[in-house]
Amino acid sequence: MTFDYDLFVIGGGSGGVRAARLAASEAGAKVGLAEEYRMGGTCVIRGCVPKKLMVFASGYRELMGQAADYGWDVKAGDFDWPKFRAHLHSELDRLEQIYRTNLEKAGVTIHDARAELEDPHTVKLSTGETFTARHILVAVGGHPDVPDRPNAELGITSNDVFLFDELPKSILIVGGGYIASEMACILHGLGVEVTQFYRGAQILRGFDDEARGHIASTMVEDGINLRLGTDVLEMKAEGDAIWVKASDGSERVYDKLLWATGRKPNTGNLGLDKAGVKLGRRGEIVVDQYSQTDVPSIYAVGDVTGRLQLTPVAIREGAAFVETVFKGNPTAFSHDLVPGAVFTQPEYGYVGMTEEEARDAEAIEVYCTSFRPMQTAYIERTERVMMKLIVSKETQKVLGCHIVADHAGEMIQMAAIAIRMGATKEQFDSTCAVHPTMAEELVTMKTPVRTA
Ligand code: NDP
Numbered sequence: 001m002t003f004d005y006d007l008f009v010i011g012g013g014s015g016g017v018r019a020a021r022l023a024a025s026e027a028g029a030k031v032g033l034a035e036e037y038r039m040g041g042t043c044v045i046r047g048c049v050p051k052k053l054m055v056f057a058s059g060y061r062e063l064m065g066q067a068a069d070y071g072w073d074v075k076a077g078d079f080d081w082p083k084f085r086a087h088l089h090s091e092l093d094r095l096e097q098i099y100r101t102n103l104e105k106a107g108v109t110i111h112d113a114r115a116e117l118e119d120p121h122t123v124k125l126s127t128g129e130t131f132t133a134r135h136i137l138v139a140v141g142g143h144p145d146v147p148d149r150p151n152a153e154l155g156i157t158s159n160d161v162f163l164f165d166e167l168p169k170s171i172l173i174v175g176g177g178y179i180a181s182e183m184a185c186i187l188h189g190l191g192v193e194v195t196q197f198y199r200g201a202q203i204l205r206g207f208d209d210e211a212r213g214h215i216a217s218t219m220v221e222d223g224i225n226l227r228l229g230t231d232v233l234e235m236k237a238e239g240d241a242i243w244v245k246a247s248d249g250s251e252r253v254y255d256k257l258l259w260a261t262g263r264k265p266n267t268g269n270l271g272l273d274k275a276g277v278k279l280g281r282r283g284e285i286v287v288d289q290y291s292q293t294d295v296p297s298i299y300a301v302g303d304v305t306g307r308l309q310l311t312p313v314a315i316r317e318g319a320a321f322v323e324t325v326f327k328g329n330p331t332a333f334s335h336d337l338v339p340g341a342v343f344t345q346p347e348y349g350y351v352g353m354t355e356e357e358a359r360d361a362e363a364i365e366v367y368c369t370s371f372r373p374m375q376t377a378y379i380e381r382t383e384r385v386m387m388k389l390i391v392s393k394e395t396q397k398v399l400g401c402h403i404v405a406d407h408a409g410e411m412i413q414m415a416a417i418a419i420r421m422g423a424t425k426e427q428f429d430s431t432c433a434v435h436p437t438m439a440e441e442l443v444t445m446k447t448p449v450r451t452a
Pocket residue numbers: 147174175176177178179180182198199200204205231260261262263308309310340341342343
């Protein structure tokens with residue numbers, strides 16, 4: 001049977017674009033890609049990239065205060081959101097164009113349209129065109145999940161933050177995950193009065209408990225009104241603002257309410273049922289280690305599969321798919337020991353097991369330090385840095401590393417290489433310190449603070 005394409009990719013985000021480019025440029029495949037919105041996906045258009053630029057923007061307020069204490073004659077004015085937003089969007093346009101150009105250079109045919117599956121080898125586009133393909137890769141990502149509650153539509157999601165005409169004076173952020181905690185810090189840094197409700201006992205569930213506590217207490221000290229064990233009970237419009245009654249009985253009006261209550265895979269109305277693709281309980285596409293669905297010609301990578309929802313993971317899954325399907329080299333991306341960072345202020349970098357996970361698995365030693373870093377201690381700031389290594393008692397391998405500090409994301413990338421190579425605590429310690437840095441503490445923690 002002949003097909004229009006060797007590969008048809010649905011979705012122009014991180015995973016889909018990487019797979020399309022590699023299949024076309026390295027394996028000589030005839031590739032089509034359909035994207036219904038903007039090339040680049042969540043990461044580039046309404047996620048990692050604009051978020052990180054907002055992290056930078058929001059950090060300058062504190063840095064200007066620090067500069068003054070260091071002796072600089074700086075006078076902080078107000079933040080000009082419209083100026084920043086215009087620059088942000090021209091940068092996103094530039095990046096989107098790069099994605100597009102790179103696909104074209106690789107020889108991929110771009111279809112600016114929505115695609116839905118008709119059967120295991122056929123996609124139908126919103127333009128009315130139909131194409132057949134030997135293989136189909138579904139890489140359509142996810143979307144913010146808004147709780148089903150009366151008046152919930154009055155709230156916004158992270159997608160809307162990058163499009164604000166002006167910054168709100170006050171905001172209530174609901175949720176305690178990555179997006180809620182990052183947005184709380186960013187908007188607080190930009191001068192918005194931030195309240196964050198989290199229904200559980202501590203934000204960032206699933207991460208190392210000590211790191212979570214450290215981040216939360218620093219956020220509170222910085223002036224974020226973090227309310228744990230609290231949820232929205234009732235909400236209604238009050239003019240352009242939103243009146244909220246909280247589960248603790250308190251009432252208040254906020255300019256905006258941001259739902260940061262998780263994300264769901266974009267598997268609705270995609271024709272997956274027609275093609276016979278199996279979905280999991282949360283609506284995610286079920287795939288095996290090679291990202292293959294139970295329909296042999298259909299694969300899926302990235303957030304739509306409900307595995308780790310991280311850009312570099314989607315990229316690696318996309319690359320492994322091309323190795324497997326187009327290069328005859330079956331490759332399964334390992335989801336173990338994936339490092340990451342939460343861009344709260346302070347930042348949190350992590351790799352490997354949390355202390356809680358490790359002590360359930362085996363006997364461990366915990367090395368941990370908390371100190372005032374030189375740069376800010378000098379100007380009498382009270383904030384502290386936390387560094388932690390979790391070590392197997394038996395093998396002395398480092399099982400996990402957790403850093404809460406400025407630039408923790410940069411540090412953890414390096415630590416992750418060693419930990420992935422199976423480094424032991426002794427090998428960390430035999431590495432000479434870089435002085436004076438914060439990261440030198442990672443190789444100078446001599447005695448465990450506890451064993452478990
Ligand atoms: P998360 O799953 O991280 O957090 C969702 C939060 O919302 C949790 O605190 C959850 O509470 C809470 N929640 C869920 N449902 C409700 C509800 N009905 N009412 C009240 N609270 C609720 O999702 P995010 O949207 O923050 O992030 C999605 C994914 O995107 C992340 O898992 C991550 O993979 C990725 N991401 C990565 C970033 C990075 O790498 N820096 C940055 C941003 C996103 P509970 O804990 O009780 O379930």
